[in-house]
Amino acid sequence: MTRRPYRLLRVLSSALAAGTLLTTAACSDDGGTDGSRVSGVTASQAAGRRQTPSPTATLTTDRARTALITEADVEDGWTQVKDTEAENWHDSLLIGRVDVSDFLTAKAQAADCRRLLDSLFDDDLLGRPSGASELRGFEEGDSRLLYQVASYERTDPQDSLNWMANLPEECDQFTVTDGGEQRTVQVVETSLPGVGDAREGLRVTVRGTTGGTEATLTLDVAAVRVGDDAITVTAGGLDGDENDSVEQAVRLGTQRLEDVQAGKTPAPFPGDLE
Numbered sequence: 001m002t003r004r005p006y007r008l009l010r011v012l013s014s015a016l017a018a019g020t021l022l023t024t025a026a027c028s029d030d031g032g033t034d035g036s037r038v039s040g041v042t043a044s045q046a047a048g049r050r051q052t053p054s055p056t057a058t059l060t061t062d063r064a065r066t067a068l069i070t071e072a073d074v075e076d077g078w079t080q081v082k083d084t085e086a087e088n089w090h091d092s093l094l095i096g097r098v099d100v101s102d103f104l105t106a107k108a109q110a111a112d113c114r115r116l117l118d119s120l121f122d123d124d125l126l127g128r129p130s131g132a133s134e135l136r137g138f139e140e141g142d143s144r145l146l147y148q149v150a151s152y153e154r155t156d157p158q159d160s161l162n163w164m165a166n167l168p169e170e171c172d173q174f175t176v177t178d179g180g181e182q183r184t185v186q187v188v189e190t191s192l193p194g195v196g197d198a199r200e201g202l203r204v205t206v207r208g209t210t211g212g213t214e215a216t217l218t219l220d221v222a223a224v225r226v227g228d229d230a231i232t233v234t235a236g237g238l239d240g241d242e243n244d245s246v247e248q249a250v251r252l253g254t255q256r257l258e259d260v261q262a263g264k265t266p267a268p269f270p271g272d273l274e
Contacts (some may be wrong), residue, residue, distance in 0.1 A: 057261055059151040059229050064134040067149045067231075067260040071138065072269050073252040075245050078138035078145055086137025086146055099175040112163070113171040116187070120204065123148075125232050126161070126223055130154035143242055145235035147249055149257060153228040161225060164200040165189075176206075183208025193247055195254040196224035196231075203243070220246045226257050 057063065071080050100110045119125045123135075131151025138145040168189040176183050183206050190201035199222065206217040219236040220243045233249045235242035256266040 057263055058153070059132050059149070059261070061132045061134065063260045064132040064149045064151070066266065067253070067257045068134055068136045069147050069249055069253045069256065070136075070268075073249060073256075074138060074145065075248045076140055078140045078245065081137045081139055083136070086135060097177050099177065109170045110174075112167065113174050113185070113187075115163075116167055116171060116204070117176065117185070120219065120221070120234065125164075125221065125234075126150070126152065126157045126230055127155055127159075141237075141239055143235065143237040143239045145233070145242065145245060145249070147253060148232045149229065149253075150232070151229050157223075157225050157228070157230045158198060161198050161200050161223060164202060164223065167202060181209045181212075183210075190220060190222075190243060190246075192222055192224070193251040193254075195251055196226045199224040199250070201246070216240070218242075222246050222250050224250055224254050226254060226261065229257060229261065231257055 059067075071078060100107070129150035129152055131153050133148065133150040135146060135148040138147075167187050171185070171187040173184065173186050176185055186205045186207075188203050190203050192199045192201040202221045204219045204221060206219075207215075209215065215238060217236065217238060218240045219234055220241070222233045224231050231250070231253045233246050233253070235246050235249075259266045
């Protein structure tokens with residue numbers, strides 16, 4: 001399959017365990033929104049004010065690939081997979097029609113929650129990258145970790161970080177329906193290391209049935225902006241909590257991106273970091 005260069009993170013629960021592997025994406029409710037929000041939580045140092053990035057080298061495809069984390073940068077027993085495999089991870093538990101009746105301001109909130117599920121499935125959590133974009137996937141049992149480095153020099157990733165900051169309130173808990181099967185989605189804020197210019201962390205839990213089988217999908221999601229570039233991490237699956245691995249990837253991955261931006265070669269092993 002030809003790779004789409006704008007794809008971001010994909011996480012696939014074990015197809016054997018849950019029978020959820022699909023190759024088409026659609027969250028089927030109508031409507032849309034740009035999702036931009038002003039946040040005073042962690043997305044920026046001052047509410048709605050974008051920090052001016054320091055001058056950095058343009059993130060080319062080669063530089064983006066150099067900035068990707070390796071097996072040495074993530075905890076536990078993660079094993080790197082082929083790029084072609086990681087590019088095609090999907091999870092059908094993320095597909096469904098958002099129940100508008102769950103929300104006080106139904107149209108706007110439902111659209112934001114739908115955008116979250118769509119972006120997790122379609123790999124565009126921070127919007128489509130306007131520049132270079134590279135990803136790398138890892139697996140450990142039934143869990144998956146997908147990591148991306150991308151450039152947004154002609155767009156503004158801060159808008160998407162501000163949108164993410166409001167999701168724990170706007171999408172605290174809601175229902176999606178797919179083929180007559182209902183699932184409950186919960187979104188909570190998670191903490192991240194204080195790296196980069198701005199950052200947001202979320203845990204998204206989807207509980208319900210797929211193909212008549214009970215399943216719970218837990219995804220830990222993180223995004224960090226460094227100037228006009230950003231890293232995005234999504235990890236999880238049917239086995240649950242992967243927050244420690246996400247924090248490790250964020251901390252070491254941000255350092256790798258900053259090194260590349262400064263024209264340096266990232267340390268080959270985490271212990272080599274100064």
